[in-house]
Amino acid sequence: MKLIFRLATVFCLMFIASAWADEARPLHDGVAVEAQVQRLSEELRCLVCQNQTLADSHSELAEDLRQEIRAMATKGMSDQQITDYLVERYGDFVRYRPPLKSTTLLLWFGPFALLLAGGIGLFLMLRRREKSAEDLPLSADEARKVNALLNKES
Amino acid sequence: MIPEIGHFALILALIVALIQGVFPIIGAARGNAVWMGLAQPAARAQFLLVVVAFICLAYAFATMDYSVTYVASNSNSKLPLQYRIAAVWGGHEGSLLLWAVILSVWTVAVSFFSKHLPSAMRARILGVMGLISVGFLLFMLSVSNPFERLMPAAMDGRDLNPLLQDPGMVFHPPMLYMGYVGFSVAFAFAIAALLGGELDSAWARWSRPWTTLAWVFLTLGIMAGSNWAYYELGWGGWWFWDAVENASFMPWLVGTALMHSLAVTEKRGSFKAWTVLLAICAFSLSLLGTFLVRSGVLTSVHAFATDPRRGLFILAFLVFVIGGSLLLFAWRAPTVGRGGKFGVVSRESFLLANNVLLAVAAISVLFGTLYPLFLDALGLGKISVGPPYFDTVFAPLMAPALFLMGVGPIARWKQATLPELAMRLRWAFGISVATAVILPLLLGHWTPMIGLGLFLAFWIFATTANLVYQRLRGADQPLMARIKSNSYSWWGMVIAHLGIAVFTLGVTVVKGFESEIAVRMAPGDVAHLAGFDFTFEGVTEIEGPNYSASRGHIRIAKNGIERTLINPEKRLYHVQNMPMTEAGISPSVIHDLYASLGEPLDGGAWSVRIYHKPMVEWVWFGCLMMAFGGLLAISDRRYRLKGRTKPLPEHATEIST
Secondary structure, eight states: OHHHHHHHHHHHHHHHHHHHSEEOEESSOOHHHHHHHHHHHTTBBOTTSSSOBTTTOOSHHHHHHHHHHHHHHHTTOOHHHHHHHHHHHHOGGGBSSOOOSGGGHHHHHHHHHHHHHHHHHHHHHHHHHHHOOOOOSSOHHHHHHHHHHHHOOO | OHHHHHHHHHHHHHHHHHHHHHHHHHHHHHTOHHHHHTHHHHHHHHHHHHHHHHHHHHHHHHTTOTTBHHHHHHOOTTSOHHHHHHGGGSSHHHHHHHHHHHHHHHHHHHHHSOTTSOHHHHHHHHHHHHHHHHHHHHHHHHHOOTTOBOSSOOSSOOOOOGGGOSHHHHHHHHHHHHHHHHHHHHHHHHHHHHHHTOOSHHHHHHHHHHHHHHHHHHHHHHHHHHHHHHHHSSSOOSOOOOHHHHHHHHHHHHHHHHHHHHHHHHHHSOOHHHHHHHHHHHHHHHHHHHHHHHHSTTTOTTHHHHSHHHHHHHHHHHIIIIIHHHHHHHHHGGGSOOOOOOOSSSHHHHHHHHHHHHHHHHHHHHHHHHHHHHHHHTTSOOOOOOHHHHHHHHHHHHHHHHHHHHHGGGSOSSOOOHHHHHHHHHHHHHHHHHHHHHHHHHHTOOOHHHHHHHHHHHHHHHHHHHHHHHHHOOSSSOHHHHHHTSOHHHHHHHHHHHHHHHHHHHHHHHHHHOEEEEEEEOTTEEEEETTEEEEEEEEEEEEOSSEEEEEEEEEEEETTEEEEEEOOEEEEETTTTEEEEEOEEEOOSSEEEEEEEEEEOGGGOEEEEEEEEETTHHHHHHHHHHHHHHHHHHTOGGGOOTTOOSOOOHHHHSOOO
């Protein structure tokens, strides 16, 4: 009985508390637009910062640019259109994902070409090694020398 | 007066470093015992002199001597003492001095713990470290002197960058530098071995604990930096692929490859040339990283133009160290033997494959970091290479490496067979695939990246569990005895590998399931995220020693039950008039609740960002486990050579990592 009474009190208090509290309003309405702004600002550079994305920056200019992106997003422009617009205004520098073009071919494909080369080199080397006759990690003489060195007291 | 003593100590240190760098190496070539014998006393004298210089600079900071240019530009009379001391390494000149101090710490450590080495080897190692020190001391004394006087003296200092006024600043840079500079020991061992033509298993065994220790420091340093960025920068990120971070990550990747390669060289006598090359690369990347970060070239290629002498010196030094050691490598490496034979499917080849992946990953990071610089320098346009690029390129390189990590320790040396491996790993594979599919479905959100990340994390958990089970099963001995019968270094490997799994799990979950809201909050307002209620109770104004702050109070409750209170701050540092955010964080094993204050709005309201970050602490806990595993490996008894007369039993010398 006592327990029920207590629970009831708690519930009443909670109800009152929630009646007092106001819901915090989102800074910006429009869930889809905000998602688009977030997605884009993670790919774009804050031009006045040392090295930060728009999403990460607290600077005023970043806020202005986010606002501008928001305005474009509200007008229904696609990611591609907004990016194109910004690149036209600020150059490729604004994009953290460099565009694929002749000067960035090496940047985008270099690592994978390197991986391929490394993989082929590794395979050829392993094949060659497997055929080689050498089987002793150390000759008996070498092993003796190593042990002598390792066991030598200071 | 005190700064002049420091300056003079640096000059003396340069002379001693020259003696340490020149005579022992020539002595080793000619068999002159007296010249070789100079190495140890010179190393110790140099250590004392560099430490004196460092103390003099710290004293100038502590006593607020603004007649020293460097102190005046990096400190302020309102700055609390602990940050005045940390400000010693807050700028270009001082961090080079810290570098030199730490190099001399490693050198003196080698001079004390190298009594078991042949005297020519020891002389060469200390000599090479002396030559590196010559480069740094000469750089400081010629173009980057921390003791330069300011005439007339400043009334007060320009203050330390507020971003750096944080407990993280006190230990993150020294930790990181211990790692960077620690690779100079592995480098010196490699160069000494090339010079002497003695690349054998003993060399690898001596070099291993030093390399692992440097790697442990680097791991902890990177972890501390990441954690610092997480709570200090105020947007809940923990890795930004920033050039400064990349500069520390590249030596870590190559250092990881080096540790594993050294293990094979010690145990099987293979990979000698490759190991030496990795040792050279790890230290070269450390040097490059130091200078990239410290020269300002990253912010703009034209930073060199402001002081071309610094740039020229740096380039010349890099060319000398990297070019010289690679030339030496090209000249001497072909004489190194090939070591034991092993099959295409064997533990050796798995380790080598992982080495290739780590090296390619490191080169890719280097590539992405330097590419914009080159394009700009060649006049081909300005581009930015950031997180979207690195995430795209790095994941496909690391995924196979993590997969192989599960197979390597289970495969036999010399010759393994795929059917046998498949039999042994089929359960681990099944469990990790099942987890990768079912767990995200239970949590209600599945993407290919989440699936891949969970698969790899549980793959490492499961294969490691299999490995431990195989080693410990059997009832002929009590469990404790069976645990002890495996070497410390083997357990170190197990824990470090589990650390990678914990890290991978943390990264996957936080990236896949984090959520955030940006809200306008007046006092009394409630925001909801991930089932929690965040009640804003307004801000209070507080005064710090050199800043004023608005301190927010946010009460967190779940289902009406109060959980905790967090206090995000918005600070304004007076001297540089720079706003800073201090996040309010409630950390736990399951998730972090994270809030940061934005801007004040009308009517006492603030813009507030609230983040829910599931399992983000696992990212750093995984790093701690890796570092602990490294420490355990170093404490293996086979490295404690004193008093040991007979060879250790086979299982103890079995290589682990």
